[in-house]
Amino acid sequence: MENLIALLVAAPLLGAAVLLCGGRALDRAGHWLGTLLAAASFVIAVVLFTDMLGKGAEERTLSQHLFSWIPVEGFQADVAFQLDQLSMTFVLLISGVGTLIHVYSIGYMEHDERRRRFFGYLNLFLAAMLLLVLADNYLLLYVGWEGVGLASYLLIGFWQHKPSAATAAKKAFLVNRVGDVGLSIAIMLMFTTFGTFAFGPVLEATGQTSEGKLTAIGLMLLLAACGKSAQVPLQSWLGDAMEGPTPVSALIHAATMVTAGVYLIVRSGAIFNGAPDAQLVVTIVGAVTLLFGAIVGCAKDDIKKALAGSTMSQIGYMILAAGLGPIGYVFAIMHLVTHGFFKAGLFLGAGSVMHGMNDEVDMRKYGGLRKYMPVTFVTFGLGYLAIIGFPGLSGFFSKDKIIEAAFAKGGTEGWLLGSVALLGAAITAYYMTRVMIMTFFGDKRWQPDADGHAPHPHESPKSMTIPMIVLAFGSVFAGGFFSIGDRFMHWLEPVTRHDHGNSPLSAATVTGATMVVLVIGVALAYVQYGRRPVPVTAPRGSLLTRAARRDLLQDDFNHVVLVRGGEHLTRSLVYVDHSLVDGVVNGTAASMGGLSGRLRKLQNGYARSYAVSMFGGAAVLIAATLLMRAV
């Protein structure tokens, strides 16, 4: 059975290789091949899952050793896989949702002449993400980690002829690289501390080193997680990443990429458990991002950017939960899975809306679409109810548990984190209701596009609606299914362990409070956007609204501090290199032997004669040595 693990990665990797190296001959069937191989990966995952369910809870870990990768004295890195319950959860989510997104893209990218390449990149994305969650050591994880970065770079910049897309792709890669520095240093620290960076030995030996070391490793891992999962302060790439085709956004936001940071922290649980200070920082990063993303989501008129803000915020919930330690790991992953369903559904829904509206993304130019796109409306609506935590739907179960866990952390910290999580829930309800109303309700505010074509909204083809329907099912039922008899908790517990904490509030109180803030959020949005007509041009807005529209000035900050500062630095260095370093070295040489004067002369045309005399000199030298030997 364990020999199947490599096939999980190999199937989509093969697809990527064939589709990217193959020529135009594959144009007609390439998208089917890509989809088929993604589906093959999912089928293998299901087989492995069934097998795993048949075993006892503590005997479910499978491992497969392929070959020794970098054997150097004292340094051992292997290409080896490990499949436990945590990896399995991710594998099912990645390959399942990934396959649905492949199916959806067949229709969505139908008219793009580079569709074959698009599917090659999608396959590469799946392969890299699967490698990330299946690796049995941090260095191999790094390969998948960076592979995800590469695939996202290629996909965000898929429409490369648009300068904005190319810039966004570069930005995503660069910001992620800053995170990679964290991962590199974490691995180096593990190597000097434990002499290895394989999960098993490292996570078992955490007790034998100091808390300071663990804190350092934990913080470096957090830096890496911030990059991939778009957490403050490395969040700025996520909004721009909307430049990619919409299925890419669904893939990045739901099944892959942004979930990698959560995986990394939960996987490294043993390190964080021994480093409370690092955990505290993790929870703070999660809480800040949770609010940051939610506030940005409130101000965006672009439907995809509003959803991007929401992703940032929801991942903030997961990071917050992961920072709580054993109280929260299970719920971080549970929310990750339910979020995978409803966020993928929401993005695919948004893509469907754009598909029918001449690629318009401004929600102020939508309105009243529910009659024209009934399937999109219903599936998007169910995703909406799930994300705001409507009772009985997926998001209700998973988010509620995180809020409870935050309070269960105890002390002032617990109160603060719990309140932030509650506040976030209210804002989520507000901005998602706003998206819902502006898109599907109210008056038609459609406007002809730049070429003068008036939009004729219509339902999308079956290849697009079927994945949306499947995801809507997940959005509705997954949370309930996981929570009956705490199934999900028992499933993951052998890997992550679980601790109930001691909440100062009863579960019922937390649920009640969540419901109250939910109603407040929805009501506020209804009053603002449902009761009054939505202006087509955005009002000026308060200072906070304007800042939020600019992503709370993150780019302005980066521009002034990093971009402009960097430009000045490199420009002055170019000058210094040319005039100072070159000059000083030449000058030193001159003072040592008058070479500078000769150099100047040589520039004026004596070069060749000099070289010839050089050559002659060398020849004489060699001849002389040979002669001496003869004598």
Next chain:
Amino acid sequence: MSFPLLTATAALPAVGAIVTAAVPAARRTAAKWLALLVSLATLALAVTVLVRFDPDGDRYQLTESRAWIADFGVRYELGVDGIGVALIGLTALLIPFIILAGWHDADPSPSSQLRSSRGGPNETKAPYKWRPTQGFFALILAVEAMVIISFEATDVFLFYIFFEAMLIPMYFLIGGFGDRAHAGSDENASAQRSYAAVKFLLYNLVGGLIMLAAVIGLYVVAGNFSLQEIAEARANGTLDMATNTERLLFLGFFFAFAVKAPLWPLHTWLPNAMGEATAPVAVLITAVVDKVGTFAMLRFCLGLFPEASKWATPVILVLALISIIYGALLAVGQRDIKRLVAYASISHFGFIILGIFVMTSQGQSGATLYMVNHGISTAALMLVAGFLISRRGSRLIADYGGVQKVAPVLAGTFLIGGLATLSLPGLAPFVSEFLVLVGAFARYPVVGIIATVGIVLAALYTLVLYQRTMTGPVKPEVSAMPDLRVRELVVVAPLIALLIGLGVYPKPLTELVNPAVEHTMSDVQKKDPQPEVEAAK
């Protein structure tokens, strides 16, 4: 005595060079094919060396030894260790690609043909207009022969002769066969070219002269030039060197190698040389010839002067760190594609030197792998850049835009070359860069952390280059650009396959190099730092 395989490996391209040069002027194509065949035969010999070499055997193998200049104790002594074998392999591997990529670089230029047919007076004024094809390919083979023998020589004097003699063919390759894509006028181009060639020559010559003094000094102290004898005598105490003498001799050797490598602040000849030379010659400089410098640091500086090497380590590490960051920052600021790659190389040489002098197994194995991987990745990036430049006739980044739309294969290979340059995990350079970083971190954590800044900067200069040249709206000047031709694909595809192959499965290379690194570690009598916790295995 068995067949002198090492001599043959170096002699074949040398003989090939002479024969190629003698091909009649009218038979240009024949000369090209001859050079290509010689380089392929040399590759076959290099592969034989690789096969015959036993990584776990003696330190130096396939040794040859003959008396040469008996009065001075100079011997013709050859021998290879795993590091030498790897670098001979790299050299022999890259030369056929360099020849193939430069297939048309030395054809008579259209403008000079035009002029000579008109018989105008301009002809005499442009000194570098003659482009004798035979000469170009003969010079490349000559460089190959000298580089290979430098990797083989275990006699210090023998090494020195070829280390220096290499400058002559390189000088003519840079000065005589410049890049046709030049922003300035013809005369301006030729002036800049000779400036670059002379600067290359003088920098390396000064380094070489200082080394010559040290070589003579070494003879005075040790009485012979044999690397093995001196190292043995030093190890068992029969040769006692005063601390100051050892330090001075070390500095003499190191200076020459640091110019060649090149290490900040002795690097400024490299961007000029790489910018003005044709792309294949630029690859020859940075991927092949410069490697002699870093190789010699490992073999001669550490092997002959272990104590002085340790004494100089702090300063060298700082210079290497400066090279890494400074080179990368300057690469970000370049407007010329080839100069950008040159500064990127300076950053990478910083990593190699860092890996050598942190004196850990991971660092030195990483540095050796880095030499090989940097050779392949720079060749891939630079040769594709050369193909790009030859199509548009400009080296300026700003003259390009949207190339991926018209030439997707060219853009794709350029991207892979760039990703290798930024050490993307999964490609070969990642393995070596990470080993160097880990090796540095294990002994000097702060040094390792500072060096990671290079990771971010490498992504910056590579992706900015790709974005500005390949993406965005298609510029009218590039709209008719043809995609890669068959000859060009034959050059690039194997390099890319190697980058992926050695990234996924570097084990053959590490197994070749590891024992040699252990020997070097014992030369300097250093042990790897042990992990704090002995983790449960």
